[in-house]
Amino acid sequence: MATDTNHDGVRPSPVGPAASAGRAATPGGTAGGSGQELSGLDALELAGAGRDRWWARVGRGAWPKLLALALVLVGWQLVVWSGWKPDYLLPGPVAVARGLADIVPTADFASAVATTMRRAVTGFAFAAVVGFVLGILVARIRVLRAAIGSMITALQTMPSIAWFPLAILLYQLTEGAIEFVIVLGAAPAIANGVIAGVDYVPPVLVRVGRNLGARGVGLYRHVIAPAALPSVLAGMKQGWAFAWHSLMAGELLVTIANRPALGQLLGVYRDQSDSLHLIGIMLVVLAIGLMVDAGFGAVNGAIRRRRGMT
Amino acid sequence: MATDTNHDGVRPSPVGPAASAGRAATPGGTAGGSGQELSGLDALELAGAGRDRWWARVGRGAWPKLLALALVLVGWQLVVWSGWKPDYLLPGPVAVARGLADIVPTADFASAVATTMRRAVTGFAFAAVVGFVLGILVARIRVLRAAIGSMITALQTMPSIAWFPLAILLYQLTEGAIEFVIVLGAAPAIANGVIAGVDYVPPVLVRVGRNLGARGVGLYRHVIAPAALPSVLAGMKQGWAFAWHSLMAGELLVTIANRPALGQLLGVYRDQSDSLHLIGIMLVVLAIGLMVDAGFGAVNGAIRRRRGMT
Amino acid sequence: TDGKTTLRLGYFPNVTHAVPLVGIGTGRYAKALGSTATLKPTSFNAGPDAVTALLSGSIDAAYVGPNPTVNAWAQSHGSAVEVIAGAASGGAALVVDPKIKSWSELTGADIATPQLGNTQDVSARYFLKQHGLSTTKSGGGDVHIKPMANGDAVTAYKSGAIDGAWIPEPYASQLVGAGGHVLVDERSLWPGGKFVVTDLLVRKDFAKAHPDVVTRLLRGQVQTVDYLKKEPAAAQQVVSEQIGTVSGKPLDPALVKQAWPKIEFTNDPLADTLVAGARHAESVDLLDPVDLKGIYQLDPLNKVLRAAGEPTVSAGTS
Amino acid sequence: MTATRGTSAPDVRQTDPGPAGAGPGPANGTAVPAVRIEAVSKVHGRGAGAVLALDAISLDVAPGEFVCVVGASGCGKSTLLSLVAGLDAPTARTLTVPGRPALMFQESALYPWLTVAGNVELPLRLAGVGRAERRERARELLASVHLAEFAQRRPHQLSGGMRQRVALARTLALDSPVLLMDEPFGALDAMTRDLLHDELETLWRQRRPAVVFVTHNVREAARLGDRIVLLSSRPGRVVWQTTVDAPRPRRMDSPETAAVAAEVTDRLRAEVRRHGH
Amino acid sequence: MTATRGTSAPDVRQTDPGPAGAGPGPANGTAVPAVRIEAVSKVHGRGAGAVLALDAISLDVAPGEFVCVVGASGCGKSTLLSLVAGLDAPTARTLTVPGRPALMFQESALYPWLTVAGNVELPLRLAGVGRAERRERARELLASVHLAEFAQRRPHQLSGGMRQRVALARTLALDSPVLLMDEPFGALDAMTRDLLHDELETLWRQRRPAVVFVTHNVREAARLGDRIVLLSSRPGRVVWQTTVDAPRPRRMDSPETAAVAAEVTDRLRAEVRRHGH
């Protein structure tokens, strides 16, 4: 309990300017006085929070990440040193870093990252549009829900490899084939997020909206969409992961002249049993994932703050 | 608007036994009298609904599915007849049905489905446990959220093929390797569902729970878990899809002699460019997906009905 | 368990792996191992997984192609594995659309290979280069090389997405069945018409610890190769069924039969061709220079061959 | 006789005037009613758990009339309002309302993703009012509920009474000819309530909407209503009504108001007692 | 002086009695208080948007005392209760309460996934009460709020007033020595409210919890309270208080109650006017 971030009634509440104008704050008296379960960590948090600069906040947000990173690196290095597996199978962090340093500065690598990101973004954007439309239609039109609602999850379970022959039939070996498998992977996830969100919009909010004159698109735009937003966001996050899976698989399938891509590199290094560079590329994929998640996290945080969820 | 299933204030409300005891219902007078936007379809629904038997309801639920199926089959057959692609690339529904009829009755097929389902269920169950624990820890412990929150999505984006070398290192070529990739695929999805759910539990419900004496595990069990349930369910649905993706890929990796599996069959038919049977196995995968989705759908429907969301 | 060693042997459910398929399927391997070791066959779908398994000690020996062989050697800096026998030669061809009738007409064509840097891929790039056709790793150049899974290549060819493929059996035969014609049978490009496609890798520490097991395994292989040559029809049947056992679907016997003459089963690892293949790979920039000296350990095989009254093999000239 | 509702054009109010004074009908049923409820029933749920919330209730509200509805907890007041607002489907004989009545819900149900001003502007936005104008209107409305300075806050930053006032402002923004209010001042202290009574009365005088006002405060009903209607419990029916003739503006604590309130209280007491709670 | 709170053992109430009668303190400050609030402040939010909701408020509640709190909308009544209940961290000098006060929230906040009975049983379940006993207790409590027949319904099937009564039953199930109630009867009609006043008074007489009761109905305050406390608006402080000596049981419509109510109303009016609304 001591380290809750949400729902915890016990929040820092320093004596702000207004309060100190009214009366002098008792020094050292800000901490505590709250729940019976108030203990060391809470007190720490209460005392530490308050009027601080953004860099202080970023700094506070960064140290657990850095600590986690450090722990992972140390653990990894220890495993390597333990000699559990020979180092050509499980290279240590330093070797991987050197390996990365070899490839990262090359133009090919930059171009691979750019190509992959471009595909991910366009494919995901396309999947988002398809997912939204599909999700809203299925969530709100009874007949469609009965007809194809279950189909969405079923489609989602279909592994990308099963789609490749169809993708080749439809798009030959073009970018289109890659986008096709991305959309097939991500759109159902997003649609499911939309459906879940729409399903759990509190009915009273919709009734109010109708009474305020919201009809058709207006009802979606002004009531249902914002109410379902958190769930839609969660679905988009899952959709991004699906998109990325499909993309990596798709880039193994479709190689386009002079256009290296991360999925292809992943495949090549795996084919060559080159653990060193394989792990390097995995780290790059992880880093991209972290960045994207930071984006989602920021949006989520903003929504929660606005709605008083923290 | 006319075919809304939720939120629509306009619901069928027949004169029940109580009402008809009070006064006679006007014949034909049940429809309408509601929203200004009341139109043909609504009236139909209002008139048609009411006291009917479960088989009538199932029947009503089934026809859109059957219609959708019929439309897909007809469309498919038309494409085949159009001669767009030779039939060894895109066989028609009848041929696929015959192909399925060849393999479905065999003992090998039954054993493949059984093996795959067993792996899916155990892997998913394991992933669910890991996902729950991870999700709750990350959602509620501030330091963990900062440290590894973003890692979850990042891990989720890592394609299964990147994990294979590690799976082999850790588990050799056993069932364990398959379960490992399933857990790596599904657990982050479930954890993300849990996090999203916990993030959006209305704070007042938690405050009430605390005041009612809920502490620690009790708070989770009695307040946070039920409040987050819809989102957790959505996460589990996504997790199932991830688990299945990873399972199909994993069954290609670890092939155990005399233990056929669906993923393996999918790979073999693709490898042998046997579209006929490939499509057949895809249909089997779809059918399993539909069944699983029906399970999730039933749970979701029960939750919504209880909570007055319909 | 009862003092017996377990020999964990990797192989692919694939026609070029007919030797282990038949050796396992007919019980010849198990019989040869006798009471010294229990055979635990493990099938793979891709070379890299087999190499990872071998290097990590999950299996003790594996039939793989020359490309994974060189990778396993190079990645472990020659410390982990050695080649103790060959298993098959040939069985790869460039099959193209009939409208392409000569090397020169390949300009601008999309040609599939199984994967970047694998045996066929290297051959394709090398021999295209010999014929004045450039390629690039990312699919550019005069001929566009598109690595993809073999099954996908067949589908892609049938749907017109590619113009041909440099591909192993039985896929080459399948392409021919789909209307392609063999522009080049790879055997014609190699001196003596032979080049290695499958060899037997073993972990060095296993070979050191259990030399008798290795010898017995080789004995089983020699007998199997013999059988393959003498009873092709029966062997083909076993191959088809054994693929079915492993993968869940038997390979069409007709296809096995069609592919059979294109492959030669031999105990000879064709050491020179492996080395040449590596040089080819270096020359098309798909491999960092690697010293393959010491990769072969053919003494046990030669002992077995001598005992069987067959000609011995050599570890090559380089 | 099938159900009829006015089309969305507000002037088409005169749909089927019907036999005046049917049942325990309108007291001043001579004018063409703004809201006509005739023998309307409503069952919540189905099967064993079904609740007959309203049973053949009839009530007419004249244009510009201010009707207060009182009744025991759970007697069907909120249900009645949502039927009139068209948010639920009644088992109707006749339910006639013009255009779109504005309903102030019992729970304030503000949109958490909008600011206070955003909530009040929403109906204007949905009606296509331009940005500058709706900003101005929202400002006025918030000032009239004494919350001008909270325009940029979020709903979760407000107290219960403040939220209720925002919901009132949002409802008033609709500027509808029929105003349905479900315990709008229940969470307000006496003084704020007095102030809002005045505001509401002024508005009502200027625009003359027909008002159906649900309240538990009988003095409030006597303070505001032209007529007070008492509903019975399960099933809800109109059991008694009275016209309040005292001149306006009235005061909550005036003797006339007290007298009316006392009478209503007696009736209510009798009614509740009849039901055992 | 740092903040102190009693441990969870209910008998450790006597933590730092402090100087009696400090500030606009307790009227009957001679007994050891059940709740001691001394110079407690609370700021909502941070930075520019920060609101000083309570400013150095002091209030003692004696064990078994029934204190009613009135004040304008948004003056900080709910904030005060959640501080006492330990759900928010005050900028405190001293806040002393025993055990765990039971708080009835302004919004009923029932759990939608539980039945009505399930909601009432929850605190008992959390306290480890056995199934049979808690079922019996829930039945009794629901009967006391006149909702026995609704035990198996879900919250969304109830009317607003019924929900409020369920929330009351749930709070009473805690059986705490300190009972904090935030406008518990705001959504109830006069009769149901009267009945519940009687129930509450009976319960209070039997168990003698200390009660802090927020209400907007000054008559209700006069009907129930030993003492009535008037809070000022932003920042909230105790500006006035009075002791009600009339013998119990009182009646809402008795002249004594009316007289007290009139006085409180005047004070409240003055206070609200001072703030401009």
Ligand SMILES: Nc1ncnc2c1ncn2[C@@H]1O[C@H](COP(=O)(O)OP(=O)(O)OP(=O)(O)O)[C@@H](O)[C@H]1O
């Ligand atoms: N969705 C529903 N399902 C089942 N019963 C319902 C539903 N909504 C309301 N009811 C029942 O209908 C009856 C009337 O409810 P309604 O909300 O109209 O009462 P009310 O007069 O507004 O009460 P209050 O003064 O407490 O707000 C109640 O008995 C209630 O239990």
Ligand SMILES: Nc1ncnc2c1ncn2[C@@H]1O[C@H](COP(=O)(O)OP(=O)(O)OP(=O)(O)O)[C@@H](O)[C@H]1O
């Ligand atoms: N989370 C919050 N963030 C910012 N301000 C808040 C928050 N909660 C309450 N406030 C402010 O604190 C003040 C007091 O609020 P509180 O809810 O305690 O009032 P109240 O006396 O209970 O009013 P009411 O009678 O309307 O319920 C109000 O001005 C409100 O805007």
Ligand SMILES: [Mg+2]
């Ligand atoms: Mg109501």
Ligand SMILES: [Mg+2]
């Ligand atoms: Mg309040």
